[in-house]
Amino acid sequence: xxxxxxxxxxxxxxxxxxxxxxxxxxxxxxxxxxxxxxxxxxxxxxxxxxxxxxxxxxxxxxxxxxxxxxxxxxxxxxxxxxxxxxxxxxxxxxxxxxxxxxxxxxxxxxxxxxxxxxxxxxxxxxxxxxxxxxxxxxxxxxxxxxx
Amino acid sequence: xxxxxxxxxxxxxxxxxxxxxxxxxxxxxxxxxxxxxxxxxxxxxxxxxxxxxxxxxxxxxxxxxxxxxxxxxxxxxxxxxxxxxxxxxxxxxxxxxxxxxxxxxxxxxxxxxxxxxx
Numbered sequence: 001x002x003x004x005x006x007x008x009x010x011x012x013x014x015x016x017x018x019x020x021x022x023x024x025x026x027x028x029x030x031x032x033x034x035x036x037x038x039x040x041x042x043x044x045x046x047x048x049x050x051x052x053x054x055x056x057x058x059x060x061x062x063x064x065x066x067x068x069x070x071x072x073x074x075x076x077x078x079x080x081x082x083x084x085x086x087x088x089x090x091x092x093x094x095x096x097x098x099x100x101x102x103x104x105x106x107x108x109x110x111x112x113x114x115x116x117x118x119x120x121x122x123x124x125x126x127x128x129x130x131x132x133x134x135x136x137x138x139x140x141x142x143x144x145x146x147x
Numbered sequence: 148x149x150x151x152x153x154x155x156x157x158x159x160x161x162x163x164x165x166x167x168x169x170x171x172x173x174x175x176x177x178x179x180x181x182x183x184x185x186x187x188x189x190x191x192x193x194x195x196x197x198x199x200x201x202x203x204x205x206x207x208x209x210x211x212x213x214x215x216x217x218x219x220x221x222x223x224x225x226x227x228x229x230x231x232x233x234x235x236x237x238x239x240x241x242x243x244x245x246x247x248x249x250x251x252x253x254x255x256x257x258x259x260x261x262x263x264x265x
Contacts, residue, residue: 028165036157039204057243068251085164137233
């Protein structure tokens with residue numbers, strides 16, 4: 001069987017496994033999407049009893065609880081090894097970044113171990129999130145004064 | 148439809164994060180910080196609210212939604228009490244998530260054992 005380079009390239013791309021980036025992205029999409037789907041399911045349940053704002057807050061709290069439980073069981077880390085950003089970007093990843101060092105640094109004590117280390121990732125997130133929102137607050141306030 | 152959009156939008160936001168991991172040398176801490184700040188900016192220019200209306204938890208569960216929460220909180224507090232709202236609005240809106248993470252983290256430390264100790 002004779003093949004020109006184009007046909008050969010097509011055959012190779014058909015039979016070779018997807019590149020790591022494509023595979024990573026598929027994992028991230030389905031796991032991240034799945035966590036959001038679970039969140040939406042929880043949100044719809046909370047909406048039966050609460051207003052939109054409180055239902056959103058309770059959804060976050062429920063997902064954080066589930067993430068903490070999975071982190072304690074060691075499941076979240078296993079899933080994260082495959083799902084990458086799919087487990088990092090949702091609020092469950094933020095929770096994992098707090099709970100995981102809380103367990104890990106227990107040996108270093110409750111204040112300088114757990115108390116300090118839980119903010120390794122959450123600290124910068126909260127600090128710069130707050131700073132950005134304050135900048136926006138000043139702009140919004142000025143817009144109100146001018147407009 | 149709600150559920151489909153939640154899945155697709157949430158998944159797509161995570162794929163962007165995955166591309167950042169694969170193509171840049173950004174650490175998880177930098178990506179999460181970037182997501183929250185981006186969420187504040189997207190919310191400030193009015194792009195994020197429509198996405199939350201469309202996708203629900205698909206837009207509010209990723210950390211972009213955390214930024215949106217901060218920005219929205221500040222805006223509401225400035226509407227209510229003027230300039231002091233800049234200090235109170237953001238963290239008030241985000242209090243539930245932050246407190247839950249800290250409390251469940253401490254609880255996990257209390258009852259959990261580090262893998263190294265076993």
